[in-house]
Amino acid sequence: MRIQRIQVKSSSENYSVLCGSGVLRVAAQEIHRLGKFSSVQIVSSPKVWRAVEKSIPRNFAKIGPAKIHLFDDAESKKNLQTVESLTRALTRAGADRHALLIAAGGGVVGDVAGFVAAGYLRGIALAHIPTTLVAQVDSAIGGKTGVNLPEGKNLFGAFYPPRLVLADSQVLRTLPPRELRSGLAEVIKYGVIADAKLFAYLESNMERILQRDPAALARIIPRCAELKAQVVSRDERESGQREILNFGHTFGHALESITNYRVFRHGEAVAWGMMAAALLGHEAGITSASDAARIISLTRRIGPLPPWPSSTPQKLIVAMRADKKSRSGKLRFVLSPAIGKAQSYDAISLDDVEHVLHYGPQLLSNETSSSKK
Ligand SMILES: NC(=O)c1ccc[n+]([C@@H]2O[C@H](COP(=O)([O-])OP(=O)(O)OC[C@H]3O[C@@H](n4cnc5c(N)ncnc54)[C@H](O)[C@@H]3O)[C@@H](O)[C@H]2O)c1
Ligand SMILES: [Zn+2]
Secondary structure (H helix, E strand, O other), X not given: OOOEEEEEOOOOOOEEEEEOOOHHHHHHHHHHHHOOOOOEEEEEOHHHHHHHHHHOOOEEOOOEEOEEEEOOOOHHHOOHHHHHHHHHHHHHOOOOOOOEEEEEEOHHHHHHHHHHHHHHHXXXXXXXXXXXXXXXXXXXXOOEEEEEEOOEEEEEEEEOOOOEEEEOHHHHHHOOHHHHXXXXXXXXXXXXXXXXXXXXXXXXXXXXXXXXXXXXXXXXHHHHHHHHHHHHHHOOOOOOHHHHHHOOHHHHHHHHHHOXXXXXXXXXXXXXXXXXXXXXXXXOOOOOHHHHHHHHHHHHOOOOEOOOOXXXXXXXXXXXXXXXXXXXXXXXXXXXXXXXXXXXXXXXXXXXXXXXXXXXXXXXXXXXEOOOO
Protein backbone atom coordinates (compact mmCIF):
# COMPACT_ATOMS: atom_id res chain seq x y z
CA MET A 1 0.00 0.00 0.00
CA ARG A 2 1.40 3.37 -1.02
CA ILE A 3 0.43 6.19 1.26
CA GLN A 4 1.15 9.79 0.46
CA ARG A 5 1.46 12.14 3.40
CA ILE A 6 0.71 15.76 2.58
CA GLN A 7 1.36 18.47 5.16
CA VAL A 8 -0.96 21.42 5.54
CA LYS A 9 0.14 24.56 7.36
CA SER A 10 -2.50 26.14 9.48
CA SER A 11 -2.73 29.06 11.89
CA SER A 12 -3.54 26.65 14.68
CA GLU A 13 -1.75 23.33 14.27
CA ASN A 14 -0.30 21.86 11.07
CA TYR A 15 -1.90 18.62 9.97
CA SER A 16 -1.45 15.71 7.58
CA VAL A 17 -3.62 14.56 4.74
CA LEU A 18 -2.96 10.87 4.10
CA CYS A 19 -3.96 9.65 0.66
CA GLY A 20 -3.90 6.12 -0.70
CA SER A 21 -5.92 3.06 -1.43
CA GLY A 22 -6.50 1.25 1.90
CA VAL A 23 -5.24 4.13 4.04
CA LEU A 24 -8.11 3.55 6.49
CA ARG A 25 -6.34 0.41 7.61
CA VAL A 26 -3.83 2.61 9.42
CA ALA A 27 -6.51 4.96 10.77
CA ALA A 28 -6.42 3.75 14.37
CA GLN A 29 -2.63 3.95 14.45
CA GLU A 30 -2.63 7.48 12.99
CA ILE A 31 -5.27 8.62 15.45
CA HIS A 32 -3.23 7.30 18.36
CA ARG A 33 -0.27 9.31 17.09
CA LEU A 34 -2.29 12.51 17.51
CA GLY A 35 -2.42 12.10 21.27
CA LYS A 36 -4.74 10.86 23.99
CA PHE A 37 -8.49 11.18 23.59
CA SER A 38 -11.19 10.45 26.14
CA SER A 39 -13.62 9.11 23.51
CA VAL A 40 -14.11 8.86 19.75
CA GLN A 41 -17.36 10.21 18.32
CA ILE A 42 -18.01 9.36 14.68
CA VAL A 43 -20.43 11.59 12.79
CA SER A 44 -21.75 10.30 9.47
CA SER A 45 -24.96 9.82 7.51
CA PRO A 46 -27.05 6.64 7.22
CA LYS A 47 -26.26 6.43 3.49
CA VAL A 48 -22.53 6.91 3.88
CA TRP A 49 -22.36 4.66 6.90
CA ARG A 50 -24.05 1.78 5.07
CA ALA A 51 -21.50 2.15 2.28
CA VAL A 52 -18.28 2.56 4.25
CA GLU A 53 -18.91 1.20 7.72
CA LYS A 54 -16.72 -1.85 7.16
CA SER A 55 -13.71 0.26 6.23
CA ILE A 56 -13.81 2.53 9.26
CA PRO A 57 -12.20 1.51 12.55
CA ARG A 58 -14.59 1.47 15.49
CA ASN A 59 -12.45 0.18 18.30
CA PHE A 60 -9.58 2.19 19.62
CA ALA A 61 -7.19 0.64 22.09
CA LYS A 62 -7.36 2.37 25.49
CA ILE A 63 -10.16 4.68 24.28
CA GLY A 64 -12.74 1.99 23.61
CA PRO A 65 -15.47 1.66 21.00
CA ALA A 66 -16.48 4.76 19.08
CA LYS A 67 -19.96 6.23 19.47
CA ILE A 68 -21.73 6.65 16.14
CA HIS A 69 -24.00 9.62 15.36
CA LEU A 70 -25.86 9.58 12.05
CA PHE A 71 -27.77 12.43 10.42
CA ASP A 72 -29.39 12.80 7.00
CA ASP A 73 -26.76 14.48 4.80
CA ALA A 74 -29.17 15.99 2.27
CA GLU A 75 -28.05 19.55 1.47
CA SER A 76 -31.37 20.76 2.95
CA LYS A 77 -30.31 19.34 6.34
CA LYS A 78 -27.03 21.27 6.37
CA ASN A 79 -28.47 23.74 8.85
CA LEU A 80 -28.38 24.98 12.43
CA GLN A 81 -31.06 22.54 13.62
CA THR A 82 -28.79 19.67 12.63
CA VAL A 83 -25.88 21.32 14.44
CA GLU A 84 -27.99 21.58 17.56
CA SER A 85 -29.20 18.00 17.46
CA LEU A 86 -25.70 16.62 16.88
CA THR A 87 -24.31 18.76 19.67
CA ARG A 88 -26.95 17.49 22.04
CA ALA A 89 -26.24 13.91 20.96
CA LEU A 90 -22.56 14.44 21.83
CA THR A 91 -23.55 15.70 25.25
CA ARG A 92 -25.77 12.69 25.84
CA ALA A 93 -22.94 10.42 24.70
CA GLY A 94 -20.77 11.94 27.42
CA ALA A 95 -18.23 13.58 25.08
CA ASP A 96 -15.91 15.89 27.01
CA ARG A 97 -13.27 18.43 25.92
CA HIS A 98 -10.79 15.66 25.15
CA ALA A 99 -13.06 13.81 22.75
CA LEU A 100 -12.13 13.29 19.11
CA LEU A 101 -14.82 13.85 16.52
CA ILE A 102 -14.41 11.95 13.24
CA ALA A 103 -16.45 13.28 10.32
CA ALA A 104 -16.97 10.41 7.87
CA GLY A 105 -18.76 11.46 4.70
CA GLY A 106 -18.94 13.89 1.84
CA GLY A 107 -18.78 17.67 2.01
CA VAL A 108 -22.11 17.96 3.81
CA VAL A 109 -21.04 15.68 6.66
CA GLY A 110 -17.61 17.34 6.78
CA ASP A 111 -18.97 20.89 6.87
CA VAL A 112 -21.63 20.18 9.49
CA ALA A 113 -19.56 17.88 11.70
CA GLY A 114 -16.54 20.20 11.38
CA PHE A 115 -18.66 23.09 12.59
CA VAL A 116 -19.99 21.01 15.48
CA ALA A 117 -16.40 20.17 16.46
CA ALA A 118 -15.52 23.89 16.31
CA GLY A 119 -18.32 24.83 18.69
CA TYR A 120 -18.72 21.88 21.02
CA LEU A 121 -17.25 22.88 24.40
CA ARG A 122 -15.50 25.66 22.45
CA GLY A 123 -13.71 23.20 20.22
CA ILE A 124 -12.78 19.53 20.26
CA ALA A 125 -10.30 17.65 18.06
CA LEU A 126 -11.52 16.87 14.54
CA ALA A 127 -10.47 14.30 11.94
CA HIS A 128 -11.96 13.94 8.48
CA ILE A 129 -12.59 10.71 6.60
CA PRO A 130 -13.81 12.12 3.28
CA THR A 131 -15.93 9.66 1.28
CA THR A 132 -16.69 11.62 -1.92
CA LEU A 133 -14.23 12.76 -4.55
CA VAL A 134 -15.19 16.38 -3.80
CA ALA A 135 -14.43 15.89 -0.13
CA GLN A 136 -11.11 14.09 -0.79
CA VAL A 137 -9.72 16.72 -3.11
CA ASP A 138 -11.43 19.79 -1.74
CA SER A 139 -13.78 20.18 1.21
CA ALA A 140 -11.88 18.12 3.82
CA ILE A 141 -8.75 20.23 3.31
CA GLY A 142 -8.51 23.85 4.31
CA GLY A 143 -10.56 24.15 7.47
CA LYS A 144 -13.75 25.72 6.18
CA THR A 145 -16.78 24.44 8.04
CA GLY A 146 -20.33 25.68 8.31
CA VAL A 147 -23.99 25.42 7.44
CA ASN A 148 -26.60 27.08 5.24
CA LEU A 149 -29.18 29.63 6.34
CA PRO A 150 -32.56 30.04 4.64
CA GLU A 151 -31.04 33.24 3.18
CA GLY A 152 -28.14 31.49 1.50
CA LYS A 153 -25.53 28.77 1.35
CA ASN A 154 -22.61 28.44 3.76
CA LEU A 155 -23.47 31.71 5.48
CA PHE A 156 -22.75 30.52 9.01
CA GLY A 157 -19.54 28.78 9.92
CA ALA A 158 -15.99 28.87 11.14
CA PHE A 159 -12.45 28.16 10.05
CA TYR A 160 -11.66 25.03 11.98
CA PRO A 161 -8.76 22.94 10.69
CA PRO A 162 -8.82 19.20 11.33
CA ARG A 163 -5.96 17.38 13.07
CA LEU A 164 -5.92 14.68 10.40
CA VAL A 165 -7.48 13.82 7.04
CA LEU A 166 -7.61 10.21 5.80
CA ALA A 167 -8.52 10.03 2.10
CA ASP A 168 -8.95 6.40 1.07
CA SER A 169 -9.81 5.95 -2.62
CA GLN A 170 -11.38 2.54 -1.84
CA VAL A 171 -14.40 4.21 -0.25
CA LEU A 172 -15.18 5.85 -3.59
CA ARG A 173 -16.23 2.49 -5.05
CA THR A 174 -19.77 2.93 -3.82
CA LEU A 175 -20.08 6.58 -4.81
CA PRO A 176 -22.96 7.20 -7.25
CA PRO A 177 -21.62 7.93 -10.78
CA ARG A 178 -23.12 11.41 -10.81
CA GLU A 179 -21.20 12.28 -7.63
CA LEU A 180 -17.96 10.99 -9.13
CA ARG A 181 -18.45 13.08 -12.28
CA SER A 182 -19.26 16.11 -10.21
CA GLY A 183 -15.98 15.67 -8.31
CA LEU A 184 -14.09 15.34 -11.57
CA ALA A 185 -15.02 18.91 -12.45
CA GLU A 186 -13.01 20.06 -9.42
CA VAL A 187 -10.17 17.77 -10.46
CA ILE A 188 -10.06 19.38 -13.91
CA LYS A 189 -10.10 22.75 -12.17
CA TYR A 190 -6.82 21.92 -10.39
CA GLY A 191 -5.25 21.04 -13.73
CA VAL A 192 -6.36 24.32 -15.27
CA ILE A 193 -5.29 26.56 -12.40
CA ALA A 194 -2.08 24.93 -11.24
CA ASP A 195 -0.81 21.87 -13.09
CA ALA A 196 -0.58 21.56 -16.86
CA LYS A 197 0.82 18.02 -16.51
CA LEU A 198 -2.19 16.91 -14.49
CA PHE A 199 -4.41 18.46 -17.14
CA ALA A 200 -2.64 16.50 -19.88
CA TYR A 201 -2.91 13.33 -17.79
CA LEU A 202 -6.67 13.87 -17.51
CA GLU A 203 -6.89 14.35 -21.28
CA SER A 204 -5.18 11.00 -21.84
CA ASN A 205 -6.94 9.05 -19.08
CA MET A 206 -10.47 10.39 -18.59
CA GLU A 207 -12.13 7.09 -19.51
CA ARG A 208 -9.99 5.13 -17.03
CA ILE A 209 -10.79 7.63 -14.32
CA LEU A 210 -14.52 7.41 -15.02
CA GLN A 211 -14.18 3.65 -14.55
CA ARG A 212 -12.47 4.31 -11.19
CA ASP A 213 -9.27 2.62 -12.25
CA PRO A 214 -7.28 2.42 -8.97
CA ALA A 215 -3.99 3.47 -10.57
CA ALA A 216 -5.61 6.49 -12.20
CA LEU A 217 -7.28 7.53 -8.92
CA ALA A 218 -3.96 7.08 -7.16
CA ARG A 219 -2.43 9.53 -9.62
CA ILE A 220 -5.04 12.26 -9.37
CA ILE A 221 -6.37 12.34 -5.80
CA PRO A 222 -3.08 12.93 -3.95
CA ARG A 223 -2.01 15.49 -6.53
CA CYS A 224 -5.22 17.50 -6.18
CA ALA A 225 -5.07 17.21 -2.39
CA GLU A 226 -1.49 18.47 -2.54
CA LEU A 227 -2.46 21.44 -4.71
CA LYS A 228 -5.31 22.37 -2.38
CA ALA A 229 -2.95 21.95 0.59
CA GLN A 230 -0.36 24.25 -1.01
CA VAL A 231 -2.88 26.97 -1.73
CA VAL A 232 -4.52 26.93 1.71
CA SER A 233 -1.16 26.67 3.48
CA ARG A 234 -0.20 29.98 1.88
CA ASP A 235 -3.58 31.64 2.29
CA GLU A 236 -5.75 30.00 4.91
CA ARG A 237 -8.29 32.80 5.13
CA GLU A 238 -8.75 33.50 1.45
CA SER A 239 -7.17 36.90 1.17
CA GLY A 240 -5.60 36.36 -2.22
CA GLN A 241 -3.97 33.13 -3.39
CA ARG A 242 -6.91 30.97 -2.34
CA GLU A 243 -9.10 32.87 -4.78
CA ILE A 244 -7.73 30.94 -7.77
CA LEU A 245 -9.58 27.90 -6.43
CA ASN A 246 -12.69 29.72 -7.61
CA PHE A 247 -12.01 29.12 -11.29
CA GLY A 248 -15.41 28.38 -12.86
CA HIS A 249 -17.14 29.26 -9.60
CA THR A 250 -18.40 32.79 -10.37
CA PHE A 251 -20.58 31.38 -13.15
CA GLY A 252 -21.10 28.12 -11.25
CA HIS A 253 -22.42 29.73 -8.07
CA ALA A 254 -24.77 31.89 -10.13
CA LEU A 255 -26.16 28.81 -11.90
CA GLU A 256 -26.66 27.05 -8.58
CA SER A 257 -28.32 30.04 -6.97
CA ILE A 258 -30.79 30.90 -9.77
CA THR A 259 -31.93 27.28 -9.74
CA ASN A 260 -32.28 27.30 -5.93
CA TYR A 261 -29.61 24.61 -5.55
CA ARG A 262 -32.08 22.03 -6.80
CA VAL A 263 -30.82 21.31 -10.30
CA PHE A 264 -27.05 21.04 -10.24
CA ARG A 265 -24.60 19.15 -8.12
CA HIS A 266 -21.97 21.74 -7.23
CA GLY A 267 -19.39 20.19 -9.56
CA GLU A 268 -21.86 20.19 -12.44
CA ALA A 269 -22.40 23.92 -12.06
CA VAL A 270 -18.63 24.35 -11.84
CA ALA A 271 -18.23 22.32 -15.05
CA TRP A 272 -20.52 24.75 -16.89
CA GLY A 273 -18.73 27.59 -15.11
CA MET A 274 -15.28 26.46 -16.24
CA MET A 275 -16.42 26.24 -19.84
CA ALA A 276 -17.91 29.73 -19.57
CA ALA A 277 -14.70 31.00 -17.91
CA ALA A 278 -12.70 29.54 -20.80
CA LEU A 279 -14.88 31.45 -23.27
CA LEU A 280 -14.69 34.61 -21.19
CA GLY A 281 -10.91 34.31 -20.95
CA HIS A 282 -10.76 34.07 -24.70
CA GLU A 283 -13.18 36.95 -25.16
CA ALA A 284 -11.04 39.12 -22.87
CA GLY A 285 -7.84 38.21 -24.71
CA ILE A 286 -6.43 36.27 -21.72
CA THR A 287 -6.95 32.63 -22.75
CA SER A 288 -5.79 31.39 -26.15
CA ALA A 289 -8.33 29.77 -28.45
CA SER A 290 -6.54 26.44 -28.23
CA ASP A 291 -6.44 26.47 -24.41
CA ALA A 292 -10.10 27.44 -24.24
CA ALA A 293 -10.92 24.57 -26.61
CA ARG A 294 -8.92 22.11 -24.49
CA ILE A 295 -10.68 23.19 -21.28
CA ILE A 296 -14.10 22.87 -22.91
CA SER A 297 -13.50 19.51 -24.53
CA LEU A 298 -11.98 17.94 -21.41
CA THR A 299 -14.85 19.23 -19.27
CA ARG A 300 -17.39 17.78 -21.70
CA ARG A 301 -15.83 14.36 -21.32
CA ILE A 302 -16.90 14.03 -17.68
CA GLY A 303 -20.37 13.34 -19.05
CA PRO A 304 -23.81 14.83 -19.37
CA LEU A 305 -24.75 17.87 -17.32
CA PRO A 306 -28.19 19.19 -16.46
CA PRO A 307 -29.04 21.74 -19.15
CA TRP A 308 -28.05 25.37 -18.78
CA PRO A 309 -31.14 27.01 -17.23
CA SER A 310 -33.30 29.19 -19.41
CA SER A 311 -32.50 32.54 -17.88
CA THR A 312 -31.48 35.94 -19.13
CA PRO A 313 -27.82 37.00 -18.93
CA GLN A 314 -28.99 39.87 -16.71
CA LYS A 315 -30.45 37.50 -14.14
CA LEU A 316 -27.19 35.58 -13.99
CA ILE A 317 -25.19 38.79 -13.66
CA VAL A 318 -27.38 39.88 -10.73
CA ALA A 319 -26.74 36.48 -9.10
CA MET A 320 -22.98 36.84 -9.67
CA ARG A 321 -22.94 40.26 -8.04
CA ALA A 322 -24.82 38.88 -5.03
CA ASP A 323 -22.26 36.08 -4.54
CA LYS A 324 -20.62 36.43 -1.15
CA LYS A 325 -17.26 36.10 -2.90
CA SER A 326 -17.75 39.17 -5.05
CA ARG A 327 -16.44 42.26 -3.28
CA SER A 328 -19.12 44.93 -2.85
CA GLY A 329 -20.95 43.77 -5.95
CA LYS A 330 -17.88 44.04 -8.16
CA LEU A 331 -17.59 41.11 -10.53
CA ARG A 332 -14.42 39.08 -10.16
CA PHE A 333 -13.43 36.26 -12.44
CA VAL A 334 -10.62 33.77 -12.14
CA LEU A 335 -9.34 33.23 -15.66
CA SER A 336 -6.54 31.18 -17.12
CA PRO A 337 -3.76 32.89 -19.08
CA ALA A 338 -2.39 29.40 -19.88
CA ILE A 339 -3.33 25.89 -18.81
CA GLY A 340 -1.68 25.38 -15.42
CA LYS A 341 -2.05 29.05 -14.47
CA ALA A 342 -4.85 31.21 -13.14
CA GLN A 343 -5.36 34.71 -11.88
CA SER A 344 -8.22 36.75 -10.54
CA TYR A 345 -9.43 39.72 -12.61
CA ASP A 346 -11.82 42.44 -11.49
CA ALA A 347 -11.78 44.62 -14.58
CA ILE A 348 -13.37 42.31 -17.13
CA SER A 349 -15.78 44.30 -19.27
CA LEU A 350 -19.45 43.67 -18.67
CA ASP A 351 -19.91 43.51 -22.44
CA ASP A 352 -17.61 40.50 -22.61
CA VAL A 353 -19.50 38.78 -19.79
CA GLU A 354 -22.87 39.47 -21.42
CA HIS A 355 -21.56 38.31 -24.73
CA VAL A 356 -20.42 34.98 -23.28
CA LEU A 357 -23.76 34.55 -21.52
CA HIS A 358 -25.56 35.20 -24.82
CA TYR A 359 -23.75 32.81 -27.11
CA GLY A 360 -21.99 30.51 -24.59
CA PRO A 361 -24.88 28.33 -23.48
CA GLN A 362 -25.93 27.56 -27.05
CA LEU A 363 -22.42 27.01 -28.26
CA LEU A 364 -21.62 24.72 -25.35
CA SER A 365 -24.96 22.96 -25.09
CA ASN A 366 -24.35 20.79 -28.09
CA GLU A 367 -23.79 17.31 -26.60
CA THR A 368 -23.00 18.67 -23.13
CA SER A 369 -26.46 18.66 -21.61
CA SER A 370 -28.76 15.88 -20.86
CA SER A 371 -31.77 15.71 -18.65
CA LYS A 372 -30.58 12.26 -17.60
CA LYS A 373 -29.54 11.90 -14.00
N1 LIG B 1 -15.60 23.20 3.23
C1 LIG B 1 -15.20 23.37 2.00
O1 LIG B 1 -14.13 23.89 1.73
C2 LIG B 1 -16.11 22.89 0.90
C3 LIG B 1 -15.60 22.77 -0.41
C4 LIG B 1 -16.44 22.24 -1.40
C5 LIG B 1 -17.73 21.85 -1.09
N2 LIG B 1 -18.19 22.02 0.18
C6 LIG B 1 -19.57 21.60 0.55
O2 LIG B 1 -19.66 20.20 0.33
C7 LIG B 1 -21.01 19.85 0.04
C8 LIG B 1 -21.02 18.90 -1.13
O3 LIG B 1 -20.25 17.79 -0.77
P1 LIG B 1 -20.09 16.52 -1.72
O4 LIG B 1 -20.00 16.93 -3.12
O5 LIG B 1 -18.98 15.75 -1.11
O6 LIG B 1 -21.46 15.77 -1.60
P2 LIG B 1 -22.40 15.26 -0.41
O7 LIG B 1 -21.75 15.35 0.91
O8 LIG B 1 -23.70 15.97 -0.62
O9 LIG B 1 -22.55 13.72 -0.79
C9 LIG B 1 -23.16 13.37 -2.01
C10 LIG B 1 -24.01 12.11 -1.85
O10 LIG B 1 -23.17 10.97 -1.85
C11 LIG B 1 -23.43 10.14 -0.73
N3 LIG B 1 -22.15 9.51 -0.40
C12 LIG B 1 -21.07 10.10 0.13
N4 LIG B 1 -20.04 9.25 0.17
C13 LIG B 1 -20.49 8.08 -0.33
C14 LIG B 1 -19.88 6.82 -0.58
N5 LIG B 1 -18.59 6.60 -0.33
N6 LIG B 1 -20.66 5.85 -1.10
C15 LIG B 1 -21.96 6.07 -1.40
N7 LIG B 1 -22.57 7.24 -1.23
C16 LIG B 1 -21.84 8.25 -0.69
C17 LIG B 1 -24.01 11.07 0.31
O11 LIG B 1 -24.80 10.39 1.23
C18 LIG B 1 -24.81 12.03 -0.56
O12 LIG B 1 -26.08 11.49 -0.87
C19 LIG B 1 -21.75 21.15 -0.21
O13 LIG B 1 -22.55 21.43 0.92
C20 LIG B 1 -20.63 22.19 -0.32
O14 LIG B 1 -21.03 23.46 0.15
C21 LIG B 1 -17.40 22.51 1.18
ZN1 LIG C 1 -16.08 24.00 -5.81
